[in-house]
Amino acid sequence: MSAGADSHVSLAEVLQTSLKALEGTGLPAGIDQDSAENVAWLEARGLGGIAILARELERFGETVAWLPPDMDETRDGVVITSEDASAVLLAPGAVDFALGGAAVTIARCSAPLLIAAEAARRAPAGAGLTVSWGSGRNRSSARCGNGLAVLSLDIRTARQTSDVTIRAGKPPSAKEGQRLAGFHAHSLRDGILADAPAWKTVKEAAARVLVPASAQSRGGAGAEVDDSA
């Protein structure tokens, strides 16, 4: 096996390994699925989903506890605050509210690109969601809808903790969505070269879903009879 081959992975591996890592870290059932799909969505489009997940996993430690966030209704919409405002935890619920028509802001949200991925995956046909964070010259945004997305990122700050707002918006045109769709097609065709240290972190977290083997557990797999005939 050549050096680095282990981090040349398929999209299915990114999704399944991320899912196990998040499940093994104790995320609620369903939140882990959404977040794993967000990681895969970003990674497939060259946006470093695995590295983002690895950073969040390292921040969480062995396990993460769900702390019900505070939801404040303001004149500008709903504001979500939480002791741990990771997009891994909050992206699915925040987009739930945005799909209901509310403008939603997550205060001091880590890994904001995951919110963009969640919005891109779930924005309904014919409608759109816009995700924005940062301000002034540091502003980043994602416009999503019709299965497409167009991103405008400030590369210095787009991955930093920030207030993130999701609101209804105009979906991108097919032409606008072409660039990211092209990345996705490329990933499908050629696979993904994952960031090796980050991938290692995710794989190690994924191993937490495994139950140590024992003589008793081998019986639970059947095949204790001679099967060599």
Add this chain to the structure above:
Amino acid sequence: MTGAEAPAPAVPEAPLRPPETVMRLARVGSFHPTRISFTRTLVRRMARENWRISRPLFELDGNGIGTAIYRIDTPASPLWFVAFADHLDPADRTDRVIAEKWDATFTLTARDPMAGEIERLHANIPLQEAGRCSPEELVLSRANKSVRLFEHVADALARGRQPDRAKILDVGYLVRTTAVYGNGKFGLADLGKLRLSGVFELPFQAEMLCVYLVRQFSLDWVEHIAHARAPGTFAPMDDALKRALGVGNATGLGMAPFLVGHPKLIDAWITARETALARVRAATKADAGTVERFRALLSRASDHVRQWPTTDGLQQQRCADLLDQLPLLREAEASLPREGLWDGLVNWAESHVDLEAQELLNSVLIELYPALVDELETRTGSDEIMRLEPTMSLGDLLALIDTHYAWVRDFDFAAEAANARFWYRSAEKEEPRLGWRFKEPGSEKEIRIAVARDVSHLRETLADQYAGMLDATVAEFLMAFPEWRQTVRRVQSLAGLPYAEFRDNLIDAACRPIDLLRCKLSMFGATKFDPKSDLWTRIAMFQGAPLADGLDGEDADDWAFPVLAEGLGS
């Protein structure tokens, strides 16, 4: 083509059987393959599209160790099947997924291996899970010889004789696959890439092609070894005998989480099967030729059951009962009114014969009408997207549960027996296993397969704790109780799909996982189910299928209920 894109049927259909009848483990655990099972649809397609299979490389030594390459020319693009045959010490021989060495390992690839790829493939494919594939490889697999049969056949052919008929009947294949991986595992091509390739648009067709070629390789392999042993006396195997041989497979618990984890796909498969049956039942009058064909198929099915080897006491009894009951079906057919004959026969069977015989009858009936049912093979795909509807009220969610998941109330989850089992992934190569919740460690890491329990508990939560707040939205509920997200999404996504859920409790003390395995394996086209416990089974695939050079034969599509004809073998 996915189910959503399929055209509406232009042929009459009887009402589909209700899910409460179909989606019980005991019934799906009695399924037999049909003509829209995946092995059948693959072979039909290969014939229809004139696929050509050649063997550009076959470099095996006298002991059968070396490399073989087969080229498959399809209208879309060529594919290659690469086999690495090795020496396997008897001490290393096991069908379990935890094995690390095999008699032969395989890949199906979209890149010509003769163009500088062999070395990379040889360095990785024999390692299986421990190696890495590239996105050009579509399927990864391995097989072990049937020690009983392979050596006997090689010895007989080397002596210039045909193998012993009884031994062939007893085993039915030369090699057994122990895993067939696809869909991006270990670096393989993603399913999306396969679909874009134009060769494989339907589920599991790439995997089925790989198994078909494993069979072809096993036949070439044994003849090569026999010839090397005694070139002067060697005789090739009769083609009819070759055709009777399939590929064995040992299947364990991994299929069960797949079925629960892909409910929209399962709905598509079962809907296609049930629609096929409904179309046949709606055929108002069976002509004489069709009735004759029915009788011939029923007779062939009886012979097939007589040649069904199993060491499992329960399956032996089921086969014995089948042999008693198939003549009853023949008698009933003769006595029932000709108008609506097949519908009448299905109705008669429901109250007069066991589930095994009922489902065998259904497979026979589906076999009778290719023109009515074959197009349904295009409806076995699904987008598999599960959508959460956050604006739905909890009252509407509760109504959805009470309408579409009323069956979960049949189980008492306060009882220990209803929670007795848990499914998990072992640290040993992530092998899926089934544990006893109150006796073994690890239940906190259980695979989420307990749909009945989870929906039942969600219903209790909504009806009891949220009774006064049913106008709240799903979004509000899930922000407070995110642990229900997966279950809510499942209920919302599957409410209109009648066959998406198995209506049993998969963590009950009495649950038989073997029933789930048979359900999926029958959709693949497996026959000769030979359970080795409630947890795993042996099967055969492609028994009776045409050989690679016989895809255009007149009988190339007539291999339901395969039988080893009298007079074949020594």
